[in-house]
Amino acid sequence: MARDYSRFLPTTPGGSTRTTTLSTLERLGWQPFFAQQTSVEDLARTPAVRVTEVHRDRLRVQGADFDGTIPFRPDVTVGDWLLYDRDRPAASRLLGRKSLLKRRAPGTGRQIQLIAANADTAFIVSSCNQDFNRARLERYVSVVREAGVAPVILLTKPDLCPDPQRYAAEAGTIAGDIPVVLVNALGDQPKAALADWCRSGSSVVFLGSSGVGKSSLLNALSGRPVAATRAIREHDDRGRHTTTGRRLHLLPDGCAVFDLPGMRELQLVDAGGGIASLFADLDSLARRCRFRNCGHETEPGCAVRAAVEAGEVDAARLARWRKLVREERFNSASLAERKAKDRAFGKAVRTILKQKEQERR
Known part of the structure; x- marks a missing residue:
């Protein structure tokens, strides 16, 4: 019997909107x-x-x-x-991807590790405790924006903090267009708090360190314990790895949620656009420096340093930006160098094999 695949193809302009339930x-x-x-x-x-x-x-x-x-x-x-x-x-x-989250693989290797593909929204999760780290959040936002995914900052465990609004206020200064949500990962609160992003047919991902509540958030959205959870260490609020594989869970309401391991190391690679987007003011100032390769340290005519000295730019923010830029350039250059060496090696091998084949003839 012939099957109808039309519902899986693009709708034509002016076509009627289908109101039936979602297909698989x-x-x-x-x-x-x-x-x-x-x-x-x-x-x-x-x-x-x-x-x-x-x-x-x-x-x-x-x-x-x-x-x-x-x-x-x-x-x-x-x-x-x-x-x-x-x-x-x-x-x-x-098939071609709408978005792709990736990083330089942990360790000393020069490889890219693919994290997740085709996510619509990335919830960057941090706790209202010692886990909160502005530099780490900026790193995650840079990666997410480069990937083509919409970022949302989630701050968990506000009930265990005497002043959670302080964390929310600081997170809100990272980028004015990124929503910041305080949410208790336990109970029913996540369903209502994240409903605008966890729509039917959408794909969302939770990113962050171990122990910040990613698995608890997934369980709350699912309405049942689909992901294992473990307590954090009390002396430093650090989490233990619970999720070890990469999975995509389908929620009862039709939203797909990525379940990924916590990442203690997120090395940037091919993320220049994301960094420039997050630090657009510094990127714009850098274009006005006298030298194109200005390191924004002691070079004459540095527009960035001038802005710092005038009190227009925070010196700590400049330091974090420079660190991300240096890391991204180094990793990207290292990977490009490896690819070039691999191509050269492959060409040499093919040449040798061709010569041996000619000698046998």
Whole structure:
């Protein structure tokens, strides 16, 4: 029997708005952005599936009529959309992404680690305690903006703090256009507080250190314990890793929520645009410096240092900006260097193999 795939394709201009309940694909986050990359014929031959779990050797994918696994692929992460190839699952086509969160992989390697794809909103979570760190929040905001995701700052555990508004006020000065929400991760409060972003068909992600309440927030939105939680260490308010894998949970109301491990290290890479957006005032001042490669330290004609001396720019904020810029440039350059070396090595290997083949002839 022929199937109707029209609901999975873009609506035409002026078309009527459908008011029926969401389909399975739409609950998974299927949107016109992805539909525009395919066709009815493509969907009939290779149905759309979304990566909902990432494991060392396999990926779990779910679609309208499919829930199974395919072999692990380093170019795919949780949240990605694929056109599932029944004959060659590992060769399933990866659709273009609306957004991609990534970082330089922890350790001494020079690799990019894909965190999550196609999120609409990123909740950057911090607690109203010793975990609160302005520099860390700025780092997360830079990564999120570069990824093409809308950031929202969530401050948890306000009930355990004598003055939570102090934290909210400081978080609000990071960027005036970023919403700041105080929320108790336990109970029913998150459902109402985050309802504007956790809409049916949307995909949201919680980012932050271990122990800030990300798993508790997911459980509160789900209405049941889908994620394990653990207590923080009392002496320093530091959390312990609870979530160890990367998963996408579907909430009863049709919102998809990423469940990711806490990140103690978020090394920036390819995030120059996000940093420039967050520090737009400093980026604009830097363009007025006498030297294009000004380090904003002791160089003559430095517009940034002049603004600091005039009291127009906070010296601590300048230091944080310079640190992020240096780190991003170093990591991006290191990765570019590695890619260039890999290409050169591959070319050398191909040349040697070609020479050996010619000698055998």
